[in-house]
Amino acid sequence: MKMLVxxxxxxxxxxxxxxxxxxxxxxxxxxxxxxxxxxxxxxIGMVLKVINWAKSPVxxxxxxxxxxxxSLPWIKQNKIENPSTCFHTFIxxxxxxxxxxxxxxxxxxxxxxxxxxxxxxKWLWLFALVFxxxxxxxxxxxxxxxxxxxPFAIEIIEALDSFFQVGVPLLYLSGLGLLVGAIFxxxxxxxxxxxxxxxxxxxxxxxxxxxxxxxxxxIMRYFTKVDVVAVKNLTMGLVTFSPVVPEGIGSIFYxxxxxxxxxxxxxxxSKLVHMGGVFLSPTRNLANNSxxxxxxxxxxxxxxxxxxxxxxxxxxxxxxxxxxxxxxx
Amino acid sequence: MYxxxxxxxxxxxxxxxxxxxxxxxxGKAVAKPDPSxxxxxxxxxxxxxxxxxxxxxxxxxxxxxNDWRDAVVRDGQRLYVATDGKSYNMSLQNTCMHCxxxxxxxxxxxxxxxxxxxxxxxxxxxxxxxx
Numbered sequence: 466m467k468m469l470v471x472x473x474x475x476x477x478x479x480x481x482x483x484x485x486x487x488x489x490x491x492x493x494x495x496x497x498x499x500x501x502x503x504x505x506x507x508x509i510g511m512v513l514k515v516i517n518w519a520k521s522p523v524x525x526x527x528x529x530x531x532x533x534x535x536s537l538p539w540i541k542q543n544k545i546e547n548p549s550t551c552f553h554t555f556i557x558x559x560x561x562x563x564x565x566x567x568x569x570x571x572x573x574x575x576x577x578x579x580x581x582x583x584x585x586x587k588w589l590w591l592f593a594l595v596f597x598x599x600x601x602x603x604x605x606x607x608x609x610x611x612x613x614x615x616p617f618a619i620e621i622i623e624a625l626d627s628f629f630q631v632g633v634p635l636l637y638l639s640g641l642g643l644l645v646g647a648i649f650x651x652x653x654x655x656x657x658x659x660x661x662x663x664x665x666x667x668x669x670x671x672x673x674x675x676x677x678x679x680x681x682x683x684i685m686r687y688f689t690k691v692d693v694v695a696v697k698n699l700t701m702g703l704v705t706f707s708p709v710v711p712e713g714i715g716s717i718f719y720x721x722x723x724x725x726x727x728x729x730x731x732x733x734x735s736k737l738v739h740m741g742g743v744f745l746s747p748t749r750n751l752a753n754n755s756x757x758x759x760x761x762x763x764x765x766x767x768x769x770x771x772x773x774x775x776x777x778x779x780x781x782x783x784x785x786x787x788x789x790x791x792x793x794x
Numbered sequence: 795m796y797x798x799x800x801x802x803x804x805x806x807x808x809x810x811x812x813x814x815x816x817x818x819x820x821g822k823a824v825a826k827p828d829p830s831x832x833x834x835x836x837x838x839x840x841x842x843x844x845x846x847x848x849x850x851x852x853x854x855x856x857x858x859x860n861d862w863r864d865a866v867v868r869d870g871q872r873l874y875v876a877t878d879g880k881s882y883n884m885s886l887q888n889t890c891m892h893c894x895x896x897x898x899x900x901x902x903x904x905x906x907x908x909x910x911x912x913x914x915x916x917x918x919x920x921x922x923x924x925x
Contacts, residue, residue, distance in 0.1 A: 508812055512805055519801040611815035613822045615909040630913070633860035690853035694827055694904050701824050704815040744804060 468655075471670035475677050475724075482723035486716045495719045496699055497708040503726035510733025511741055518745045524762040526755045529748040531570075535757075547753055554752045562743055568593050574659070589653065596646025600675075602626055602639035603682075610700040634686055644679040647672055671737055674728050681721040691715040827903040835893045845876045845889075856912065859886065886918055897921050 485491040532543025548554040560566050573586035606626065608619050615623075627635035651672045654664045685691050695711035696718055702709040732738060744750065777784070777791055784791050795801060836842060844851045846858070862884040865871040874882045883889050894900045897920065905912060 504812075508809070511808065515801060515805060515808075516795060519795045519797060522796055608815065609909040612818050612909075613824055616818075620909070620911075633856040633912075692852065693908055697908060698826060701819075704819055705824060741808070 467664060467666055468669050471666045471673050474670060475673040478723060478727055479677065479720050482720040483716055485723075486719040492710045492714075492719065493708075495723055496710050496714075497703065499726045500703060500722065503730040507729040507732050510730075511738070514733050514738055515741050515745065518742070522763050523747040523751070524764075525760055526751045526753055527747050528751045528753040530753055534753055549752050549754045549757065551752060554750060558744070558750055561749055565590055565593055565597075588649070592646050592649040592653075595642045596650060599639040599642030599646055603637075603643055603679075606637065606639065610697050611704050613701075632687070636687075640679065640683055640686070644676065644683065647675045647679060651676065667736060671728070671731070671735060674724060674731075678721065678724045678728065681717055681724065685715070685717055685721060689715065689717060691718045825907075827907040829901075829903040830896060830899040831894070832899075833893060833895045835895065839893075844893075845874070845880070845882050847877075850877075859890075859914070862886070886914060887921075891921055895921060896923065898923055 482495055485495055528547075530547040532546025533540060534547045535542045535549040542549070544553045545557050545560065548557050557566075568590040569587065571586050571589045573584040575582050575584065602622060605619060606623055609615055609623070623637075626637045626639050629636065629638070651669070654660050654668060654672075692711075692713050692715070695714045698709060698711045699714065728737075732740075774792075777793065781791055781793070831842065846854075851858075862874065865874075866884050872884050874884045876882060891897070901912075904910075
């Protein structure tokens with residue numbers, strides 16, 4: 466059931482797009498209205514989500530550390546695993562965001578003669594890198610549908626992506642990487658019993674969605690073909706706010722577009738929002754300087770404290786008369 | 795909101811990324827491609843028909859050319875039999891460009907619009923055209 470619901474959701478969406486375009490002729494809805502709505506939901510949703518996170522106070526340093534913290538001068542500090550300055554935290558964040566260092570520590574847990582043993586497991590890290598970078602390159606490549614003239618940097622990315630010049634249209638490695646990465650992440654969830662046990666429909670749905678997007682994209686580019694010039698007319702209409710629905714774009718394009726719109730609109734409300742969340746993880750983005758700086762909880766109720774010094778000042782004379790010892794004469 | 799300086803900077807960067815196509819195209823004219831078949835050879839043809847149907851040529855010409863290249867360069871096979879039974883000499887310069895002698899007004903129209911850079915002319919000699 467945990468897999469069936471998200472799988473049927475994706476299939477139903479494919480059918481909705483197909484039926485909407487082929488039977489009902491709702492090209493304007495699927496080509497213009499839904500993309501605009503999805504884009505707005507994505508952008509506004511992401512911004513509100515981040516602002517909402519930023520409103521939650523993080524009064525104390527809750528850094529997850531896995532190395533020697535800053536201590537006495539002759540004890541060597543692990544500056545990246547246990548940063549104590551802003552700069553080292555920044556390095557740690559850059560490595561986390563770009564290289565997924567925390568996944569590099571992924572472990573495999575097994576029972577061996579009744580004992581729990583842990584082994585290194587780098588596959589998740591490797592395929593997560595393949596998946597995310599492929600997705601990024603795929604996204605960047607799609608810029609060509611949205612600009613009049615291609616920026617030079619994007620041309621270079623495209624040239625590298627099709628470097629091996631396999632077939633015509635040239636095979637993009639990132640398209641393949643995206644599909645392979647997503648399939649690995651899916652297989653991981655069904656093959657490893659522990660991961661399968663904790664996987665929810667919300668874990669499977671984005672995977673099925675991404676796999677469906679990748680497959681429809683690959684089919685369109687390499688197999689059934691759509692009229693790309695007409696597609697670009699449509700996309701350019703969207704970004705120049707003069708939307709048009711050109712004739713004769715294949716239905717599969719609208720399926721692809723509808724799935725992408727679903728992904729965008731779903732993004733801010735799902736686990737996918739880790740795109741923004743990774744930057745705001747208090748366990749990552751804080752320096753472990755609790756022993757150097759005093760962090761005060763901002764919502765502490767102001768408590769009036771009567772210190773011994775104040776007490777003695779108030780009763781010094783009486784204390785002296787009674788023969789009690791005082792700190793200051 | 796805590797750390798508002800950093801948060802707002804992050805949001806601004808995010809917005810600049812996602813709205814890139816909207817401001818990048820501002821003030822640039824979007825000219826739709828209009829490939830021309832107005833060449834001396836095509837004008838003289840009675841039935842203006844490419845080797846396959848227009849729709850097939852539009853979406854599949856790159857695969858056709860790729861297959862032609864493999865057939866000619868690797869197998870020495872130069873005879874192409876079209877769907878309608880007519881046969882043609884597999885040659886970009888002598889068959890395709892014989893009729894479509896206007897590369898700039900034909901090939902480049904769509905290729906430039908789609909930002910596609912086919913590598914035909916890495917090996918073939920580009921036809922000389924008066925600009």
